[in-house]
Amino acid sequence: MDQLDLARWQFGITTVYHYIFVPLSIGLSFLVAVLETAYVRTGKEHYKRAAKFWGKLLLINFAIGIATGLVQEFQFGMAWSDYSRYVGDIFGAPLAIEALLAFFLESTFLGLWIFGWDKLPKWAHAACMWVVAVGTMLSAYFILAANSWMQHPVGYRINAETGRAELTDFLAVITNSTLLSAFPHVIFACFMTAAALMIGIAAWHLARGRHADVMRPSLKLAAWTMVVAALGVVISGDMQARIMTEQQPMKMAAAEALYDTVAPASFSVFTIGSLDGKDEVFSIRVPRLLSFMATGRWDGEVEGINDVQRREVATYGDGDYRPIVPVTYWTFRLMIGTGLAAAALAAALLFLTGRPGRWIRGLWPRRIGPRDGDTVPRWVWRAAVWAIPLPILANSFGWIFTEMGRQPWVVYGMLRTADGVSPSVSAGTVAASLTVFTLLYVILGVIEFRLIRTYAMNGPEAPPEPDEAQPEQRQLAFAY
Template identity: 40%
Template sequence: MDIGVVELSRLQFAMTALYHFLFVPLTLGLSVLIAIMETVYVMTGRPIWRQMTKFWGTLFGINFAMGVATGVVMEFQFGMNWSYYSHYVGDIFGAPLALEGLMAFFLEATFVGLWFFGWDRLSKQAHLVVAWLVAIGSNFSALWILIANGWMQHPVGAEFNPLTMRMELTSFYEVMFNTVAQAKFVHTVSAGYVTASIFVLGVSSWYLLQGRHLALARRSITVASSFGLAAALSVVVLGDESGYDTGLNQKMKLAAIEAMWETEPAPAPFTMIGIPDQQARETKWAIHIPYAMGLIGTRSLTEEIPGINQLEQEAAERIRSGLVAYDALMTIQQDREATDAGVVATFEQHSDDLGYALLLRRYLDDPREASEEQIAQAAEDTIPHVWPIFWAFRIMVGLGMLFIATTGYFFVTTSFRGGRYPKWALRFAVLLIPAPWIAAEMGWIVAEYGRQPWTVDGVLPTALSVSALSVTELLLTLAAFATFYTVLFVIEIKLLLKYIRKGPVDDVQLTDDWDAKHRARLSPAEVRQ
């Protein structure tokens, strides 16, 4: 097989996925924040909350449109660049993908239209219901996609059929309630809530620095800081759950995240920082936190976390077991009607390791002819590149701690200091706006890059999943997608900046009781500002 085709296909999908996810978290978070603001408007009847809802709703609409455009293109790639993957696991992967389109996308898109054009046509209560349906639809969309992705991380509810040579669905319930998928869903959605909260916090801080739209800005900070603090704390808790699931189901990924080359005595320490050296198989200048990794990965003080070297040896044994399954499979394929019961039993006994034997297809057409050196090389291939995963995880965690500190500071300042924010804090909030997207992209690098060399973990190697395309075709489509997505991203940024600079159309003055109470706490200079 042409490794250039494999790597270019991976690069193209990574590029489109990471671009698409620039729009997703803001859509998830803003939809809920807008629904909260409109709920307050319906309950209080104050025009300022209607103004806030419509203003942030405009920014949501821009982002939603761009997200749809990039998401539709990305889905076509399963048939374009990953046709064998679609054939091999389409029976399972296609179900949540179809539900995402039929249930979530149409629900979301339909009610987005009603929300934007229904302000003067629906009652306040009916329009509020629409706002919450938009938020629910956005989250449902994420649910089905993450169920599909979670199955790729931890394939359950399916089995390989030796007659059709495909994976087939055996339990949709197991696929839907896959623990990895559920943990990924709540973790990803909470991260989207943090992204929107930091965005609202930063834009509102910019308004306060400019002395514009003070009523909108102060209330938006109140909502964003409280909602964002709760979301940021939940990301940590749910991230811990994801770490535990990774320790159960993707041991090599967890070892790579930790750059843990050798099995550590229980409970394993957490490597806070270090320099992974994959060639030497050691982590230089490592600083450890005792017991932490053992608690995260196993939730015990007695259970070991296997290291990369031990897992590589286990992979070699699974490759040898998979070769037994592969040999039995070839026998079944040669004579489907007169297959010996013993051959079928042998295949079933070793079928869980068939995917490991398929790793050898990168080096030769018939895995049964593999030498010990080729088996050792295939086993080494199960080790992902450690340093990108190691550092991506630590950047993500470090930024997560920063989000807790920032939202916590603004929450305390709002609650106990009457919203008297120092200028340094406002400037910092503005500068922090891009950080949640960086954290989200780092999270996806950990999740997807850490799964290599598998498209479906332990089942289908990435090198076997691609379509029969040429390098030239991939380079052309990669350039086209990169250009298209970059244009959309530039349009998104320009539109967001345009409407942020413009501010709300119907500005509301500081005239109500809330503002009168808080203006009394401000200095004369702050009031003039």
């Protein structure tokens, strides 16, 4: 592989790896804030224990996310200096706001949350986590503003003397139509990711009849969050598909491996055939669905790869403007499939653990549950544990599709990926840094997994003894 290939591999590995931790931090901060708010409003001790338990997992993930984020910033400057020089004037504004406002906001109030237990008023302590949750979302917004500019450049001019893109309208950058459709899609996916972790860990404890007072409300909160967030992902994804078709028609055509323009266009759930689209051996299709996804009309016309290629050659000059079609085709389907599987699992879990699922639960003679009279079979909890990796995979496939589908552009219509790589950095240097980053990420991954696994399996802290509780807690315990 040459310098460009190695630099692209480095960017892909560092970005996908870093994004494993980001959605967990965003989603968990929101769920922890909800649990602590429940404690403030009800005074029930198990909500406080739940907030502390899930907050501990949030802190571990947050710390690892910072470390991987620093590497992400470093590799931009090292392997992509021409890209950084070209877009630095525009990228600097949203990324500076993210670092100075959002990151410091969430870091400061996360510190207050860590050390403020039993020192701050309960409402003020819970407010700290809400500020953290808002801060993580603001971080996501400004980082997505930078990425959305790469997908759909707005609010800029090209300086003919320096050959750089310069910011002319910051408001246009932070109200980019690509950003406004991508942000809710990403945030809902973050909620799904954190909810899946909560579902899996809660189910693991409930299968063993442990910490039921903490895990049952956690499971219910997470399952409902997963279902509602999945609905939000579908709606926002539908909006995003139409904007993508308008701004990057090649990406939508490649997502379906559609080579010739057609109306109406069907969506292939699964297809086996040649890469050029001429020979189709087997395909499962949903009639007219692609037309609706791309245009909002069931009979809408969707441009094919060949037609878009001819138009882009006429616009930008000779070159191959097609992404790697098998990558875009399969990552698009794997993103949708793993996301829907996670949502279906959460919906099934709500049904099986609720009153409507009693007749199904009664079919299994061996029953185990977290409270007297519960009839949830063990296999339900075991299946729920598998919810954990599904949204993580969906996020990874989604980002691979987003970035790979834009190729050969690093800034769509303005700067090709081959022109953004560092000219003075050799392939050997990039290969060495890629090796170091990969080894570092393996080490960080092992640390993250062991810490999360250890604290997750240990479970929440034991409830206080009645004589150790505060007076108001003793009164609540007596009343209960």
